[in-house]
Amino acid sequence: MWLKETNREERRTLFAAFVGYGVDAFDYMIYTFMIPTFILVWGMTKAEAGYIATGALISSAIGGWLAGILADKYGRVRILQLTVLWFSLFTFLSGFTQSPDQLFITRMLQGLGFGGEWSVGSVLIAEMIRARHRGKAVGLVQSSWAVGWGISAIAFWAVYALIDQQHAWRVLFWLGALPALFILYIRRNISEPEVYRETKAKLARTGESNSFTLIFKPGVLGVTLMASLLATGMQGAYYSVTTWLPTYLKMERHLSVLNTSGYLMVLIAGSFAGYLTSAWLSDQLGRKRCFMLFAVSAAVLVTCYTQLPITDGAMMVLGFPLGFFLSGIFSGMGAYLTELFPSHIRGSGQGFCYNFGRAVGAVFPAMIGHMSTSMPLGTAIGYLAAGAYTLVVIACLLLPETQGRDLTNDSEPSNPQLAPAGATQAAEH
Secondary structure (H helix, E strand, O other), rough: OOOHHHHHHHHHHHHHHHHHHHHHHHHHHHHHHHHHHHHOOOOOOOOHHHHHHHHHOOOOOOOOHHHHHHHHHHHHHHHHHHHHHHHHHHHHHHOOOHHHHHHHHHHHOOOOOHHHHHHHHHHHHHHHHHHHHHHHHHHHHHHHHHHHHHHHHHHHOOOOOOOHHHHHHHHHHHOOOHHHHHHHHHHHOOOOOHHHHHHHHHHHHHOOOOOOOHHHHHHHHHHHHHHHHHHHHHHHHHHHHHHHHHHHHHHHOOHHHHHHHHHHHHHHHHHHHHHHHHHHHHHHHHHHHHHHHHHHHHHHHHHHHHHHHOOHHHHHHHHHHHHHHHHHOOOOHHHHHHOOOHHHHHHHHHHHHHHHHHHHHOOOHHHHHHHHOOOOHHHHHHHHHHHHHHHHHHHHHHHOOOOOOOOOOOOOOOEEEEEEOOOOOOOOO
């Protein structure tokens, strides 16, 4: 197994990033289980529940961008600790809220750390792991989202079985403070990647700038724009399907399996398998081929969901490939964005592109809601999802392949003219 080829420092960093992102998933997904409780206890409307979720997504996009800038300036490890402390604190404080308005504020603030942790953690692990395993390593970290999602589901069922729901939701939020203890592990066991330390030393000697505005300079701007388009397509499709498909299948197809824990676990299992499979494929086939394979497969699957007759039994079976392709496509993203930008602006570039996609992608569900006033909801979902995955394919065709890129010699972005990058793929370190 490839993990046996990693050294102790690489494994410690991998563990830290895996746990950090898994905790991210727990703190974010736990809210989705609590919405019915808030509707009952507070009389919160579905619109208010949606505003809270959207607010957290928008703030996470801002947080991811800012954390990337700060990681280039102050270090990956230091900012990783800050993001973990930040989202743990505001998840904990959410347990003391007394109204939807108060919860909106704490979840917005929690989102800043939630978005920041991914941006910093993915850069850290990609810079630390040697090139031939980079895609698998970052993909493994990405798979921890499914683990955190599953743990949040189990914690929800366990706490609600022991405590009445008027207090159970507070306990679940308070549990969100525990990850702050993880900072002690990071401080003792994780150091800055060598490539980052060398870059900082070089900047200090030469007096060169690492301002985040450099991601928009000529030669880099094309990479920034196309990478942002790639992230927009991935996340626009994901939000479109995960936001509206359950409503479509329940309200228009009248399927009951969506309400069962069994279906949820099948979906989570598919997501976990998709993350790991895509991570392996991104190192075998290349980043772009893997993205396009998963985009086309997901588009076909969504078309089947919205156009073909589906029974409860078929829905249960299709839950696995749905999670597999919708989630798996993200596995190679952290490694790819890391390889596209040189070290001195890597955090800024990755933070901006991924979170630009998150912010724009968050608009897709609203577009589907508007379109569904003049066409069937299933058709609107199909159009937007297909369009989003088309953006993924277009961006892949225009961006360079970076598989195997040597991050120790990356003073310039990988082929900023967006030509094929085969000639720029250096030997791994």
